[in-house]
Structures are given as C-alpha cells and as structure tokens.
Amino acid sequence: MKSWRDKAIQTILVGAASTSILIVLLIFFFLGREAFPFIWEPGFSNLFQARWIPVSFKEEVFGLLPLVTGSLLVTGLATVLMVPFGVFGAIYIAELATEKERSFLKPFIEILAGIPSVVIGFFGLVVLSPIIKNFFGLNTGLTALTGAILLALMAVPTVITVSEDAIQSVPKAFREASLALGANNLQTIFRIIVPAALPGMIAAIMLGVGRVIGETMAVLMVTGNAAKLTLDPFSSVRTMTATIAAEMGEVAFGSHHYQALFWVGIFLLIMTFFLNVIAQRVLRKYQMR
Amino acid sequence: MVDFTNPKLLAENIDFFYGKKQALFDINMAIPDKQVTALIGPSGCGKSTFLRMFNRMNDIIVGTNHTGKLLLDGTEIYGPETNVVQLRRDIGMVFQKSNPFPKSVYDNITYGPTIHGQKDKEVLNSIVEESLKGAALWHEVKDRLHDNAMGLSGGQQQRLCIARALAVQPKVLLMDEPASALDPKSTAHIEELIGELRKDYTIVIVTHNMQQASRVSDYTAFFYEGVLIEFGETTQIFTNPEQKRTEDYITGRFG
Amino acid sequence: MRSELQGKIIVWSIRATTYLIVGIVGYLLLDIIVKGIPTISWEFLSGFPRRSGAEGGIYPAIIGTVYLVLGAIIMAFPLGMASAIYLSEYAMQGRLNRYIRLAIITLAGVPSIVFGLFGLGLFVLFFGFGASILAGSLTLAFMILPTIIVSSEEALQAVPMGLREASLALGATKWQTVYKSVLPYALPGMFTGSILGIGRAAGETAPILLTVAAFFLPRLPKSIFDQVMALPYHLYVLATQHPDTEKVLPMQYGTALVLIFIVVFFNLTAIILRNHFRKKIQW
CATH class of the missing domain: 1.20.5 (Single alpha-helices involved in coiled-coils or other helix-helix interfaces)
Incomplete structure (x- = not known):
C-alpha cells in the first residue's frame, strides 16, 4: 500500500x-x-621476465619484474619511514598534546593530506633531490629513497588519522583502571592504550601502504624512471604506476605495449584491493568493542 | 479478569523475536477504549517491545519478526492490506526521551498535519492552539510559538511532543515511559495531563514507576521475562493481586 | 628519578617526531609561497601561455581545472548523496548493502592512475568521447564518489534516531521523514564532504593525464568534447617535460602556488564549516 x-x-x-x-x-x-x-600473443609468461624494454627495434620485452621490484622497494622504504612518524604522531596528537596544540595539529595534518601529489613531487624535484644528491654524494638525486620520503610524507596523514581514531576508541575504563592502579601516563599509553589500539594502527598502516603503492605523480617525478632490477635505495627505479603514466601517452592503442601497460594496472588494482579490504575488515572488527 | 465487549486494541497469541531471541511469549490482551492501561514490569520484560508493536515502530529494527494477531478496532495491524502510515496516524506515540524537531514550536505541531496534506493556514493555526491546549502547554508558549523548540524546558519539550502527537488526531496514544527523564514537578504535570486526555483517547502507557501506574491508570498489565503474568483493574492489581510474582514486584521484592 | 628522566626523553622524542612533520610541511608551503609570489601577476593569472609555457600565463589551465572540477561535482554529488541516503536510511542489512559497501571500499582504494586507465578504456575509447572534458570529468567523478558517500553517510548518521521515530510515529512516510526531518540537518555535513571531494579532484593529475589533459593548448575549450589544459598537469609538464626546466622555474613555482591555493582553500573551507556545524548542532 x-x-x-x-x-x-x-x-x-x-x-x-x-x-x-x-x-x-x-x-x-x-x-x-x-x-x-x-x-595469447605474445603470451602471458612474457610478463614474468626480468627486463622491461617496451620500445626496441630488435626485440621488445615486457617483463614486469623490474617494475614490481621498483614499486616494492619504494613502498618498503616509505613504510619504514611512515610507521614511526605516523604512529608517534597519532600518539602525540591523541594523548600528549594540549588542547591548543591539537586544534592546530589536526587541521594541519588534514591540509597535508590535501596537498596534491604533483605539488609534493615538484617539491621533491626542486628541493629534496638536490639535498639527497649532495648529502649522499650521488650522481643524481632522483632515487628510490627520494620517492620513498615523499610517499611517506603523503601517507602519514592517513596513518595518523586512522590510528588516532583507533586510540580514541579505546574505552575510557581501561585508562582509568590503569591510572587507578598507580601507573603513570606513559605507562598507561604504552602498556594499555597502544596494545588495545594495535589492530586499528595496523589497519592504518595498511591503508597508508595502499596509498603509497598506488601513488603516481610524485614517484614519476623523482625516482629517475630507470627500469632496473635492483633493491638499492640510492638507485633510480621505475614503479608500476609511473610506468603507466609515462608510457601510456605514447603507445599505439591496441599494441602489445599498450596491453602490457593494462596488465600493470590490473596487478596494481589487485594489490590495492586486497590491502584495502583486509584493512577495512580489521577496522570494522575492532570497532565493535 | 476484565470483561470487555468491545476492546480498542486486541492481542492474540503474540510471540515476538529479535533475531533468534524471543522477547514476548504468547501475549493475549484486550485494551479497552477511552481508558488508561499501564504496562509495568522490570526492565527487559518486553513491555516496551509490546507497546512498539501497536504502531509498528519495531518495523524499523532489523531482524525482528512476530507471530500472532494484533487488532485495532477489529482490523489487523500487521495485515497485508494495512497502510503503516495511516496506522501511525491513528496510533500516536510519545517517546521516553522527548524528541522535538529542532524547529519552532509551531512547526513541530504542524509537521504531522502538513505532511498529511493540510495547507490551510487558518486550520493549522487552530490545530496548533487546540493541540497545545490539549497538552496543557498553550499558556506557557503562546507568546513564543516561533521560537526554537529546543529552547523549552525538559517537561515542556515532552508536553510539546504530546501536543505534536495530538495534532494528528489519533485514536490511541502510546506513551513509552513519558516521564522517566523528567523532574518530579514536570512528572506531576504530565500525569495530570494523562488524566485529562483519557476522556478523549485510549492511552497505553509503559512505566517502571509503580506509584505512577497506580495513580494514572484504570487497568494494569504486569509483564515478566516476556510473559504477561497478570492483567486487571489497577485497584485490584495493586491491592489484591492474584499472582505471587505480581505481588512480589509491586511490593518491591524484586525488579 | 631515573624513570622520570626516561619519561621526559620519550615524550620529547615523540613530540619532536610530530613537529618534524609539521616542519617539513611548513617548509614546503613556505618555499612555494615565497618563491611563487613574485610570479603571480594579473598577466600570469589571466594570460595565455606562450613558448610552450615558458612565458605568459596559466589562464587556460585554471579554466580547464574549473571545468573539470565542476563537471565532476555535478555528477558525483547527486549520485553520492543518493547512495548515502539509501545506505543510511533505506538499506538495512542484506546482501545488496554488503556488496555496495565492499564496492565503495574498493573504489576508495583504487589507485588514481588505474582510474585513468579505466577512463581511457571506457570513456575515451569505448564511448568514443575522445580525450575530452567529458571523459576527464566522469573519471574524476567516480574517483571522488567514495569520499562523498562516506562523509554524507556520516552526516546522516549524526542525526539522532529520535527525530526519525518521531516523524514516523506521526504517520510520515519514509521519504517524508528523510526529506523533512533528516536531510535538512544532514545537508551541511554532506556539503562539507563534497568540498573535500572538490579539493581532491582539483589536485589530481594521474587520471586526467590519460583522459583529457592537453600538453599545451593556448585557447579555451568550446565544448565538453574538447581537450583542456589543467593546473596539476601543467605543473608536471613544466617541471619535467620542458626542454629548459631551470629557466621556467618561476613559472613552475607560480603554478604550484595557484594550485595549492585552490586546494587548500577548499580544504580549509570544509574543515572550518565542519567544525562550525559540529559546534552549532548539539542534540
């Protein structure tokens, strides 16, 4: 009715x-x-070779391995940098900062989250890469490390915001019980609150990693874009995302190269899909407390 | 037991479930017209669940279902032909926590009539006055009809919610612990008001306050763990209960 | 005594870590503001680029970004709002609801360059829009859709259940209830979410790289099937693709400053609005 x-x-x-x-x-x-x-043509197994030479007069090779290692190297380095900054930042903002500091820090972190990646990449190009070059005495400042620093900077807001939510959702009773037993503020934070918020923090880091893997412009601008199979942080690398962005504009539609680039996209999509779904699962499970 | 020839509301073999958990067990009850019926019992006994069945408010909770028959004036409340919207016009409700819309007093009252198509300004004005008078609030708010309702006191807010329910001209008024969040003075106000309203409306009130039940109601039903233990005239229930558990509850031995 | 010192050291290192982030970001913003301001002039903002961006202004890029963002928001806002209303007010549990939520989570995590590939495959090639404002806006719209849905749903959830119950109990239909006693109080929050979406759409480069952006196009678009320049892509081109990147450094800083100004402006507006409404509406 x-x-x-x-x-x-x-x-x-x-x-x-x-x-x-x-x-x-x-x-x-x-x-x-x-x-x-x-x-079928040229064959799926071609994607698993160790070289990426998409344009050649002799023989084109579409091995994704150097791109995958490039992405993993940059992502791994960025994660190492992002974890302490993200976790300490969240602990500071949620537990240690004064009300005044908080009202300045939180919007600041949100602004950082909003800075376009191309601007961060630009900053990396003109400011950070010369520093890296001179500090480590390299031929070029366009390295995996340079990209990783920028990516960590971009992922930190995600880690901080989600971790802070996790910390805030720890029941007040835990804190009160700990303080009532004579524990001081730091003991309470590290023995009670952080362990209780740990699943949320891990999810936060996973979301951050997802953002890092998928990030394009900053790495495209500062990692040097050499498709090398290497795990040296001071070497130039080429990530999966940067490869698509740099080469898609110049390929012939429907060519093998074009198809290989879409395969790169599919692998990226699968990786970020699982990271995200697992992270959200963890978050939802522990929100129910 | 009570003798009814023509009950306003009738429950037959009502079972109610939240998911797999059963909350009401085989409730049979006839609620008489133009009387006040109180539902009492310890918290979690199912009295509010039962009350919310009459205007089908439980529909908005996921995973609930029921068996048995519930009738308003002989027509099935849960029948396939029943228009829920029409049903809720016939059966008004006042909630435990007063919930005025964050609009003016005037707009709160006219909300119901307007959504039901009343556009005539004159008619609406008179509805506002009538309803507020009916809820004994007119003299307190007549000079600030266009102020935000959130600015009223807790007791005034609750009477506004009653007035808002009256504005739709219901046949039945359900009240879910309408005074539990109020101070004693406001509570007295509400109880007095219930006494007035019983002339024109069938009222079903849930309360955990035994004195309140004995003061305002004509009939009382005692619920315990989802079962209707005893139902009868209020004077009889409070002076000469038939069941041991009823006696224990009203004399304060548990609950 | 020793543990007290230890505690102080720990607190100070946590504080230092936090403020290091603030320092880096502050330096980034200051660097761009200080070096960008000398470039900003009326000619820079309203002129057309000359000599592949080495001289002249960035007017077409600004206009292009405005068009793209407008297009994206026109499509994403109604869609996101309706999705949020369905999820929050209509869908209870059930399979469809679960799939929709999974889809939103997935969309939120899709890398922007993959959105670009998708836009290229679907809009540019399959629908035959070509590289155009239409293809770019649609791609951006789908990219910001999750942001809008999630924040709109939050705004709807913040409206107390009591208002819905009161309205339903007065015999209002579901839609009357949503329209008259839920939406009016949720709308500010929903707009806030959309503003965040605008900020994101304005700054994204990767999706428009493949679907719309023109390398150098010193004229304004005539229809939605035209290519346009866009600020973020223009910055990328000037910084990495220009034959003499050192020489056009001032142009790069100027473009970065305008882009940051637009994005931060939208974000700050959203943050301020949100805090304002959080304070104002107390139930």
Missing part, C-alpha cells in the same frame, strides 16, 4: 547506490578487456 511516489524514490536511491558496484565491475571489465589479448 505504499504510494507510487515512495516506491519510485526508493528505486532511484537503490539505483544510485548500486552504481558503485557497477563502476567496480566496469573497472575490472575494461582493464581486462584491453589487457586480455596479451595472453
């Missing part, structure tokens, strides 16, 4: 909400559609 108007509205709302599902399916479909022919 609902009026037709209410029914129509509900249908519209369901439709709108379902577009998200549609978009996700379309993303997978269209990435797959462009990438798929590569499986």
Whole structure:
C-alpha cells in the first residue's frame, strides 16, 4: 500500500547506490578487456621476465619484474619511514598534546593530506633531490629513497588519522583502571592504550601502504624512471604506476605495449584491493568493542 | 479478569523475536477504549517491545519478526492490506526521551498535519492552539510559538511532543515511559495531563514507576521475562493481586 | 628519578617526531609561497601561455581545472548523496548493502592512475568521447564518489534516531521523514564532504593525464568534447617535460602556488564549516 511516489524514490536511491558496484565491475571489465589479448600473443609468461624494454627495434620485452621490484622497494622504504612518524604522531596528537596544540595539529595534518601529489613531487624535484644528491654524494638525486620520503610524507596523514581514531576508541575504563592502579601516563599509553589500539594502527598502516603503492605523480617525478632490477635505495627505479603514466601517452592503442601497460594496472588494482579490504575488515572488527 | 465487549486494541497469541531471541511469549490482551492501561514490569520484560508493536515502530529494527494477531478496532495491524502510515496516524506515540524537531514550536505541531496534506493556514493555526491546549502547554508558549523548540524546558519539550502527537488526531496514544527523564514537578504535570486526555483517547502507557501506574491508570498489565503474568483493574492489581510474582514486584521484592 | 628522566626523553622524542612533520610541511608551503609570489601577476593569472609555457600565463589551465572540477561535482554529488541516503536510511542489512559497501571500499582504494586507465578504456575509447572534458570529468567523478558517500553517510548518521521515530510515529512516510526531518540537518555535513571531494579532484593529475589533459593548448575549450589544459598537469609538464626546466622555474613555482591555493582553500573551507556545524548542532 505504499504510494507510487515512495516506491519510485526508493528505486532511484537503490539505483544510485548500486552504481558503485557497477563502476567496480566496469573497472575490472575494461582493464581486462584491453589487457586480455596479451595472453595469447605474445603470451602471458612474457610478463614474468626480468627486463622491461617496451620500445626496441630488435626485440621488445615486457617483463614486469623490474617494475614490481621498483614499486616494492619504494613502498618498503616509505613504510619504514611512515610507521614511526605516523604512529608517534597519532600518539602525540591523541594523548600528549594540549588542547591548543591539537586544534592546530589536526587541521594541519588534514591540509597535508590535501596537498596534491604533483605539488609534493615538484617539491621533491626542486628541493629534496638536490639535498639527497649532495648529502649522499650521488650522481643524481632522483632515487628510490627520494620517492620513498615523499610517499611517506603523503601517507602519514592517513596513518595518523586512522590510528588516532583507533586510540580514541579505546574505552575510557581501561585508562582509568590503569591510572587507578598507580601507573603513570606513559605507562598507561604504552602498556594499555597502544596494545588495545594495535589492530586499528595496523589497519592504518595498511591503508597508508595502499596509498603509497598506488601513488603516481610524485614517484614519476623523482625516482629517475630507470627500469632496473635492483633493491638499492640510492638507485633510480621505475614503479608500476609511473610506468603507466609515462608510457601510456605514447603507445599505439591496441599494441602489445599498450596491453602490457593494462596488465600493470590490473596487478596494481589487485594489490590495492586486497590491502584495502583486509584493512577495512580489521577496522570494522575492532570497532565493535 | 476484565470483561470487555468491545476492546480498542486486541492481542492474540503474540510471540515476538529479535533475531533468534524471543522477547514476548504468547501475549493475549484486550485494551479497552477511552481508558488508561499501564504496562509495568522490570526492565527487559518486553513491555516496551509490546507497546512498539501497536504502531509498528519495531518495523524499523532489523531482524525482528512476530507471530500472532494484533487488532485495532477489529482490523489487523500487521495485515497485508494495512497502510503503516495511516496506522501511525491513528496510533500516536510519545517517546521516553522527548524528541522535538529542532524547529519552532509551531512547526513541530504542524509537521504531522502538513505532511498529511493540510495547507490551510487558518486550520493549522487552530490545530496548533487546540493541540497545545490539549497538552496543557498553550499558556506557557503562546507568546513564543516561533521560537526554537529546543529552547523549552525538559517537561515542556515532552508536553510539546504530546501536543505534536495530538495534532494528528489519533485514536490511541502510546506513551513509552513519558516521564522517566523528567523532574518530579514536570512528572506531576504530565500525569495530570494523562488524566485529562483519557476522556478523549485510549492511552497505553509503559512505566517502571509503580506509584505512577497506580495513580494514572484504570487497568494494569504486569509483564515478566516476556510473559504477561497478570492483567486487571489497577485497584485490584495493586491491592489484591492474584499472582505471587505480581505481588512480589509491586511490593518491591524484586525488579 | 631515573624513570622520570626516561619519561621526559620519550615524550620529547615523540613530540619532536610530530613537529618534524609539521616542519617539513611548513617548509614546503613556505618555499612555494615565497618563491611563487613574485610570479603571480594579473598577466600570469589571466594570460595565455606562450613558448610552450615558458612565458605568459596559466589562464587556460585554471579554466580547464574549473571545468573539470565542476563537471565532476555535478555528477558525483547527486549520485553520492543518493547512495548515502539509501545506505543510511533505506538499506538495512542484506546482501545488496554488503556488496555496495565492499564496492565503495574498493573504489576508495583504487589507485588514481588505474582510474585513468579505466577512463581511457571506457570513456575515451569505448564511448568514443575522445580525450575530452567529458571523459576527464566522469573519471574524476567516480574517483571522488567514495569520499562523498562516506562523509554524507556520516552526516546522516549524526542525526539522532529520535527525530526519525518521531516523524514516523506521526504517520510520515519514509521519504517524508528523510526529506523533512533528516536531510535538512544532514545537508551541511554532506556539503562539507563534497568540498573535500572538490579539493581532491582539483589536485589530481594521474587520471586526467590519460583522459583529457592537453600538453599545451593556448585557447579555451568550446565544448565538453574538447581537450583542456589543467593546473596539476601543467605543473608536471613544466617541471619535467620542458626542454629548459631551470629557466621556467618561476613559472613552475607560480603554478604550484595557484594550485595549492585552490586546494587548500577548499580544504580549509570544509574543515572550518565542519567544525562550525559540529559546534552549532548539539542534540
């Protein structure tokens, strides 16, 4: 007996909400559609070679390995940098900062989150890379480390915000019980609050890592873009994201190179998909307390 | 037991579930017209759940279901033909925590009539006056009808919610512990008001306050762990209960 | 005594770590402001670029960014708002709801360059829009959709349940309840979310790289099927693709400053609005 108007509205709302599902399916479909022919010609196994030489007069090689190691190297370094800054930052803002500091620090972190990656990349290019070059005595400042520092800077707001939420959601009773037993503020923070908030903090770091893997412009601008199979932080590397951004503009649509770039996109999508879903699972599970 | 020839509300074999957990067990009860019926019992006994069945407020809680029959004037409240929206116009409700909209006093009262299509300014004005008078609030707020309702005192807010419910001209008024969050003076106000309203409305009130039940109601039903233990005239329940558990509860031995 | 000193050292190192972040970001902002301001002039803001961006202004890039952001928000806001209303007010539990939430989480994590690939595959090639404002706006719209949905839903959830119950108990239909006693109080929060989305859309480079952005196009677009320049892409081009990057450094700083100004302006507005409404509405 609902009026037709209410029914129509509900249908519209369901439709709108379902577009998200549609978009996700379309993303997978269209990435797959462009990438798929590569499986037969020149063959799927080509993607697992150790060299990426997409443009050559002799023989083109589409091995994703150097790109994957490039991404992993930069991501690993960035994670090492991002964890202490993110976790300590969150602890400081949630537990140690005065009310005044907090009201300045929180918006500041949000502003950092909003700075476009191309601007961070630009800063890395003109300010950070000369510093890296001179400090370590390198031929070029465009290294994996340079990219990692910038990426850590970009992921820190995510880690801080989500970790802080996790800390805030630790029940007051825990803190009171600890203080009532004569523990001081720091003991309470490190023995009670941080352990209780740990799952949330781990999820925060995973979300940060997801952001780092998918980040494009900053790494494109400062990592030197050499597709080398290396784990040296001072070497130039080329990440998966940067490869797509740099080469997609110049390939012939439908070529093997074009298809290989879509494969890079698919691998990226799968990696970030799992990181995100697991992190959200963890967050939801521990929010229920 | 009570003798009813023509009950306003009738419950037959009501079972109610939150998911797998059963909250009401085989409730049979007839609520008489133009009387005040109180539902009492310790918290968690199912009295509020039962109350919220009459206007189907439980529908908005996920995973609830029920069996049995519930009738308003002989028509099924949960029948497939029943229009929930129409049903809620016939059965008004006042909640435990007063919940005025953050709008003016005037707009709070006219909310119901307007959504039901009343546009005539004259009519709306008179509805506002009538309802506020009905809820014994008119003299306190008539000079600030266009002030925000959030600025009223707690007791005034609750009477505004009653007035808001009256503005839709319901047949039945459900009250879910309407005075539990109020100070004694405001509580007395509300109880007095209930005494006035019983002339025109069938009232079902949930309360955990035994004195309140004995003061305001004509009939009392005692619930315990989802079961209706005893139902009868208030004077009889409070002076000469048939069940041991009823006696224990009203004399304060548990709950 | 010893543990007290230890404690002080720990607190100070945590504080130092936090303020190191502030220092770096502060330095970044100051560097760009100080070196960018000399470039800013009326000609820079309103002129067309000459000699592939080495001289002249960035007017077409500003306009291009405005068009892209407008296009994205026009599509993403109604869609995001309707999704949030459905998720918060209509969908209870159930499979569809779970899938929608999974989809939103997934979308939120998709790398921006992958959105670019998707936009290229679907809008540019499959629908045949070509590299155009339309293709770029649609891609950006889908990218900011999760931001808008999540913050809109938060705003809806903040409206107390009592208001919904009161309205329903008066015989209002579901939609009347949502429209008259939930939406009015949630709208400010929903707009805030959209402003955050605008900030993000304005600064993104990777998705528009593949779907719309023109390297150097010193004229304004005539229709939504035209390519445009955009601020973030212009900065990227000047900084890395220009034959003489050292010489155009002032232009780079100027472009970065304008871009940061736009993005930070939107973000600050959103933050201030949000704090304002949080304080103002107390239930």
